[in-house]
Amino acid sequence: MSTDLTLSGVTLRHGARTIIDDLHLIIPSGEILVVTGPSGCGKSTLLRAIAGLRPIDAGSIAADGDPVVGTSRDRAMVFQDDALHPWRTVRRNIDLALTLRGVARKDRRAEAHRWIAEIGLDGFADHLPRELSGGMRQRVQLARGLAGAPRAVLMDEPFGALDAQTRTSMQQLLIRTLDAHPATVVFVTHDIDEAVLLGDRVVVLGNAGEPARAIVPVPHPRTPAADNSAARGAVAAALTAPAGTHSKAIA
């Protein structure tokens, strides 16, 4: 089951500086919403607010109608940086998410192994994160994020540090995994191709403190062979638009 997220007039500040100003956005249950924009525009700040990791300075964020006032296991974060516990094996990192979800001890081992198979890491259950490649660690992060059966997953450039080939296989893995374990996803990326491949819609934020520039629907999301070139062009145009340019309708 996934959750819908409603952002109403969300304003986020760092000190006296407004980063996100009066953002309105409805993210329906099960949607993959990609957030992109210029460096420093506030993508991570916004994601952390949706996760409940930082306060909202004005406006509100609701998940299925309930105000977000702190973190919840219904909303998982997956970061670019390696956020695995370095002293725990692959299995025990995933086990942690299962424990938090309340999976009984007797069932956890088998379920962790199912996840390990799903992310293609059979044989690596007892490895420590430092014994894995960056791409493998990112797969474990993905499994750990989703194993807790969150209703929303907030992903902050999860594939940003990976080489192009590993990134492509991670995108495919994410698509397959979300098919099997549906969730609402807010996905931050700098990469236009990734945005248009994964997103049902792509929000292009303006510079910090400026309104969002565009919200672009993708006609054929998660279909690499389909022609999404018009959406790609619209995202690229919004990204390169002069500062201060913005769309009027953000919904």
Ligand SMILES: Nc1ncnc2c1ncn2[C@@H]1O[C@H](COP(=O)(O)OP(=O)(O)OP(=O)(O)O)[C@@H](O)[C@H]1O
């Ligand atoms: N803890 C903090 N204290 C003060 N300012 C901050 C803090 N964290 C971020 N900022 C500022 O807020 C703005 C938005 O930062 P944020 O990391 O959300 O942007 P971003 O769009 O995710 O950036 P990037 O694309 O470079 O990752 C930046 O100008 C940044 O310098």
